[in-house]
Amino acid sequence: MTVPCADGTAVPSHPSHPQTCRSTGVRLGRRDGSIRPNTVDPRQAAAADLIAAGRRVFVLGRTKRPVANCPACQASKGDPGHDRETCPCLTCHGFYAATDQADRAAAMLAAVPDGLLAIRTGAVSGLAVVDIDPRNGGQLDRELMTPTATVATPGGGWHLYYQHPGRPLPGKLPGRAGVDIKTDGGLVVAPPSTPAGAARGYRWVGDHPVNEMPPALIAACLTPTSPPATPRQPAHPTRVPRFGGGGISDPSALLAATLDTVTRAPEGRRRTTLYGAARGVARIVLAGHLTVTDAVAVLTDVGRRAEQTDRDIRAAIAGGFTAEGLTP
């Protein structure tokens, strides 16, 4: 992606940084007025920058609601023969319309002149975004949420853009009110969009690149903090389904359910339950959804919360992993 420069040269651009003119070193963009207003729809330039960085973009209505489907797509609702991922319509099916083609994004934005530029998050865009909403009690935890490309939101919160960690994550950071994780199956509104009724729009702050998600944050996402009110899985973890060729449809939920068995177990049964959970988690590792390091970390954490000694925890993990043919 290139943008016009004051002296006519073109420079590569980056979505989280103001552009800098290669020949003059002058920063471009609204800060110094180097790009004449109204010559470029700022959403178009932002969309092109995001696509150049590997993101898939689409357009939402001004109120952040999806653009309405066309009558044909509306009528096809529930029809298995109509694939939302490959539907040729420009703006139908919400984030399924997201594109990595700049000209298609330009057409979308032109079709919805007051629409908001949005990103389809997840592996398709290489992004997992931590969404902190102070209106729901969300707080920035600087220790856990290491510096990365950041957007300030109209609601006074932040979107922290991290590289997708290559594994599914739950939609919420457990135990933290007002902190969502926007990843596979999610979306974020992107700068410079301003939703209806907002005093100001989404904007980049700071100039960090999109960094890797720190392991501690990934572990915090995967670690349940309290047992669910009703069991979602059979109480005995050795009954966690085997994965055969079918794979795991929701590894995060399975991991959470497996770990929950330990915290729910009556006192006298926690040690054997931890062993069973280690076997279940080992299978999640063997299916490629979790690293051994993360698996040991989450099992150690849940074991400690179940008041097991570190020695017993290590023994349970080693025994459970070995039983599943995994080297701890």
Ligand SMILES: [Zn+2]
């Ligand atoms: Zn359509």
Ligand SMILES: [Zn+2]
């Ligand atoms: Zn369609």
